[in-house]
Amino acid sequence: MSELQQIVSLWRAAKARQEEVRLATVVRVEGSSYRKPGARMLITRSGQRAGTISGGCLEAEVQKKAWWLTENGPTIQRYSSFFDDDSPIPYGLGCGGTVYVLLERGEPAHAVLNALDASLCSRAQFVIVTDTDQAGTIWIQKADGEQSFSADNLLQPEAASLARRAARERQSFYAKNLFVEFKAPPSALTIFGAGDDAKPLVGFANQLGWHVTIADGRSHLAHAERFPRADRLVLLDYEASEPLRELRIDSEDAFVLLTHGYEQDRTLLSELLPCKPRYLGVLGPRQRTERLIAEVAPLIGQSPEECMSSLHAPIGFDIGAHAPETIALSIITEIVAVLNGRDGASLKKSKQIHAQLHHV
Secondary structure (H helix, E strand, O other), X not given: OOHHHHHHHHHHXXXXXXXXXEEEEEEEEEEXXXXXXXXXXXXXXXXXXXXXXXXXXXXXXXXXHHHHHOOOOOEEEEEEXXXXXXXXXXXXXXXOEEEXXXXXXXXXXXXXXXXHHHHHHOOOOEEEEEEOOOOEEEEEEEOOOOEEEEOOOOOHHHHHHHHHHHHHHOXXXXXXXXXXXXXXXXXXXXXXXXXOOHHHHHHHHHHOOOEEEEEEXXXXXXXXXXXXXXOEEEEOOOXXXXXXXXXXXXXXXXXEEOOXXXXXXXXXXXXXXXXXXXXXXXXXXXXXXXXXXXXXXXXXXXXXXXXHHOOEOOOOOOOOOOOHHHHHHHHHHHHHHHHOOOOOOOHHHOOOOOOOOOEO
């Protein structure tokens, strides 16, 4: 179960018991930090918690103080991990950064959690605007413009305008003291092919909290008993005029071809390449894929070079994978890197591990 699923699950249980909760959100980071803006932790009155806002060094401290700190409303707490900080007991293991954590209760907290729930269950996109001085969450709206929460705050007009921009640009940023967070739903992965090699890939994607679809033309393989952790199973008819009609093809999603069938892959590539998905990977040697593309490209009005540039083939990162589990690991790692706009190089070769949010 992913962190988001854990938070939403605990919140639902607390609501059912009519139990009070507090929501902790990282809203600003200076220097190095294990978690970045948008990380959250939910705390219940009975002492349960879900999610993390650090590498394990802040959670107990925040949980202990969250109740009395929020007696008069939302509050921003500053935690430093510098050993030479003025604070007598710096937090963490000297990461060299400062973390600002928003603590909220009541309507604003539940409004954020409602948005997280909708993002998880209905794959809705949200923008959450937070005043990082003291006011906390002041505006929440869906990416389509539907407002779901607004606080009585003079910054409402500015927050609404910034939310529209974040939805349009699909990214988070800072505007003076406002943290404008674009909250995309969990990634979606469609795996074409219900063979045994798809099982560990489903497992990894499920652990990440992704929405996973298995699509195959073989009913004896594409069923729930074989893939209990898949969210959806679709039986394909490759002879139909629109074989993917039952699938929702979103260019923001990831697609992996594990059919081991030449004709099936040719049909799928003819349908998927024109959609230009963010990730499209094909299992098999490069020579096989190039042969496929030579046949597919004229059918869809693209050049072979254009088609190949849209593919990840051979699929996965080179980690020396040979077993189904390590092959699945190499594939899921490549997908994560691509969706995050990264090349997947070793961190020891990188001067900057995390991209910083920009200010406007």
